[in-house]
Amino acid sequence: MLQLTGLGWGVGGATIVEDVTLGVHEGEFLAFIGPNGAGKTSLFNLISGLTTATSGTIALDGTDMTADPAHARARRGIGRTFQTSSLWPAMSVADHVRLAAQAARGGSYRLWRRASRYTAEVDGVLERTGLGHRARATAAELSHGEKRKLELAVLLVGEPRLMLLDEPMAGVSAEEVPALTELIRTLHRDEGRTVLMVEHHMDVLLGLADRLAVMHHGRLLALDTPEAVTADPTVQQAYLGEGL
Numbered sequence: 001m002l003q004l005t006g007l008g009w010g011v012g013g014a015t016i017v018e019d020v021t022l023g024v025h026e027g028e029f030l031a032f033i034g035p036n037g038a039g040k041t042s043l044f045n046l047i048s049g050l051t052t053a054t055s056g057t058i059a060l061d062g063t064d065m066t067a068d069p070a071h072a073r074a075r076r077g078i079g080r081t082f083q084t085s086s087l088w089p090a091m092s093v094a095d096h097v098r099l100a101a102q103a104a105r106g107g108s109y110r111l112w113r114r115a116s117r118y119t120a121e122v123d124g125v126l127e128r129t130g131l132g133h134r135a136r137a138t139a140a141e142l143s144h145g146e147k148r149k150l151e152l153a154v155l156l157v158g159e160p161r162l163m164l165l166d167e168p169m170a171g172v173s174a175e176e177v178p179a180l181t182e183l184i185r186t187l188h189r190d191e192g193r194t195v196l197m198v199e200h201h202m203d204v205l206l207g208l209a210d211r212l213a214v215m216h217h218g219r220l221l222a223l224d225t226p227e228a229v230t231a232d233p234t235v236q237q238a239y240l241g242e243g244l
Contacts, residue, residue, distance in 0.1 A: 019219060039215050094123075100154040100157045134146060149183065151168075211224060
């Protein structure tokens with residue numbers, strides 16, 4: 001489904017991502033691990049089109065999209081969440097999803113509040129993400145876990161085939177992690193979505209991922225099953241004390 005070949009990106013003479021080659025199968029759950037600064041988010045930026053590769057290629061379904069802008073990749077089914085929330089504090093949960101639905105369908109921004117035809121769709125997405133009872137709450141009123149669910153709801157209304165989740169557990173309380181983990185599992189397993197995820201909670205990843213990719217100084221250090229990666233002496237040595 002997704003093929004990265006010799007992918008690289010640098011800025012100001014510094015190489016941030018270097019020679020990353022990997023393939024992602026449709027329906028797979030691939031998780032990226034590594035310490036801060038390893039290049040994980042930068043790799044997501046390249047895949048989603050927020051930054052343009054300085055070397056290598058990115059192909060989706062066999063078609064090169066290396067030069068495509070972010071909105072074109074979104075239209076082809078690539079969706080993305082971010083480490084830091086970009087929600088509007090005073091906007092309601094339902095309106096966040098309604099605006100995303102309008103944008104995903106190419107509608108006018110000025111008309112989005114009148115898009116009553118999206119009501120059933122918005123309600124459905126909110127129920128799927130466990131936010132149906134919070135539809136009228138503002139983003140500022142949500143817990144961190146609920147904010148992460150809202151970000152997923154905004155993503156889902158665009159019906160992405162490939163979801164890039166960048167540290168979805170960041171800021172989430174220990175009590176909310178299991179429910180959020182189960183939601184992501186459902187989106188992958190029951191809805192058949194392909195998922196790439198960056199996360200530092202290894203206990204979460206070991207229960208979700210089909211494969212783990214280890215990033216180290218911008219390069220791909222290891223790529224295998226969770227069992228094989230965590231048993232790899234090279235990985236153990238490289239991340240001794242890093243909390244893998």
